[in-house]
Each structure stands twice: as structure tokens, then as C-alpha cells.
Amino acid sequence: MAALINVPSRAKRGEIIEIRTLTSHIMETGFRHTADGKLVPRDIITSFICRYNGDEIFRADLFPAIAANPYLSFFTVAKESGKFEFEWIGDNGYSSTATASITVE
């Protein structure tokens, strides 16, 4: 699924940087019914993980009350040049990944 990642492309060593992520997902709560009364099954992202050069630096659990197309923003310290890996995991075996790279001077 489409994802929008905002990581600064360059940063100074030790600088605190903000990472912003936005991904496509309907986040169907599992509480809604169709016009003919059938329950719409739950279909949400349940967890999000961010790794910085392989180390997990941020994790979030998501719940049915979170709006569609979840947006997450968090901070980390720029230690070294490398890659951020993002992973969204959800119901019905949903999995989506994205990456972004950073140069630390």
C-alpha cells in the first residue's frame, strides 16, 4: 500500500530528528453494520515498527478507534548514516513495508 515517509535526508550526529509516517489503510473498526444488518468484519493495522539500521527504535500498537490512513510521528537521535525500515502489520495477514535513508555528518 502507498505510504508517505518524512525523514530528513541529512542530519548532524546527535541531532534529534522527527520522523513522520502516513500509510493507506481503511481501519475498519469491526463495530459497523451494513444497510442489511451484517457486521462488517474488523480490518485494522495492529502494530507498527520502525528499525534504524536493524535496531528497533519505535513500536506502536494500533486499535479500532484509530482513524483510517494512520499518521504517526516520533523522534529519534541521528547516530549514524543508514536506513530506516518501517513495517505495518494488521488483520488478515496484512503487512506493508517502506524504507528511507539518512546521511549523518
Added chain:
Amino acid sequence: MIAWRAIAAAILLVTGPALLAGEIPSDARRSGYAFMGPDTRAMQDDDTANPGMLFVLDGEQLWKKTTGTAEKACADCHGDARGSMKGVAARYPAFDKALGRPITLDQRINLCRANHQQATPLPYESRDLLALSAFVGRQSRGVPITAGEDPQLEPFVEQGRKLFMQREGQLNLACTNCHDDNFDKRLAGAPITQGQPAGYPLYRLEWQTLGSLERRLRSCMSGVRAQAYDYGSPELVALELYLMSRARGLPMETPAVRP
């Protein structure tokens, strides 16, 4: 007598296309953006926070993807959308010579699919259709709206204007009663805007998805307890055309974010 008539006609000509009663003058036109809070504005302004951009990304993929029995992609005829589609959304709904009536951008996309790609039309409000029109619309961001300038559109703009002024529904309200006469006031806590459709298709937080101007018009109609026109009906297209011509000069914001 004839001389007087000539003078009167000359005066009318000199004053140019006078604004119709109750219409908002061009320098006082404000997009819905001007009525939003700072958080929603920030969300629209940042392309990595604007959820509408997710649809634009999808639309970019669809633009390049071959489809239909003709096995053609949009890009095969139109090339790079950044050049070929710039300003296009700002002049829609546009007059279609073959049909002899105005059509919306969504209808144009489906006509292209039928005539050039030999593909099935995409249903109204389907993710793919919204993604394609958001992608095309995105290329016009910042371009002033020019819709309704084609003289052939005149009777249809007039039809749309009449619909805009016509009271309807159990609440017996016309569009003009809120969006010309009472903007800047509040309805149940929410600001009443001028109803300038500068950013469609747009991401409405209430919908949690992208939606077309037709969807917005239909929800206004159910709001006044009226029977909403069907998607793609001549009435909705005429209303859309009138609204776009009424917003002439405002810059396009597609994909906008609205509460």
C-alpha cells in the same frame, strides 16, 4: 427612443458582466481553507501529512499502468502528466462536443477508458477513479480556476445557477441561503463556508477518505432532507459547473483536506 435604448445598452456593455444579485465578488471569494483551523491547514499544506497524497500516489501508478483491451496506459497518449495535465482540472467541467453537454473530470476519465483504452468505466467514488482524478487534479495545484469560460457552457452554467438558487427538501433551503447569505456564521458549531470547490477531490476527515464534489453536493442535499440527484446526473454536473465558475480565480488546492 432608439437613441435611449442604445445608451442603455452601451451602459450595460461598459459595466461588463455584472454580478448577479447575492453573488460573491471575485476579490471576496475564499476557499474552504480560509475557514479551517490551523491544524487542518497544516495537514493540507504538508504533502507527507496530507492523506489525499496517498491517493495521488496510487493515481500516479494507475496513470502508467496499461489497461483495457487496447492495452494502453493514460501515459501512452498524454505522456508526463506534470506537463500535459497542468491546468486541466481547473477548467472542468468542460464542454464535450460529441455529447453536446458539459462533463466532469471523472466522466472524462471514464470516456477516455471507454474510447481509447477499451476498458470498463470505473464506478463513481471508487478508489481508482478518485485516485486518477486526484492525480490529474494535483497537477493543477496553484492554477487559478477557469471553468465555465467556454461560451458553449453558458446555458448549463445558468441551469446550475438556477439549481443553486432553488429551495428544496423538507427544510426548504437553497444552496444560496447558506453559502451566499450566511457564510462566516456557524451551523451546529461548524463554520459555514462559501462553498467554493477549489480542492476536489478532497480528503474529508469526517469521511476518512477522499471524495468527489458530487459526494459533497449529495450530502448537502440529504442535509436539507431533499432527494439527492444521482452521480453523473445532468443536474449535478450543472451545479458543479456553476460552482466552479463561481469560484473562478481561486487557486486549485487538490487534494485539499477538510474537516
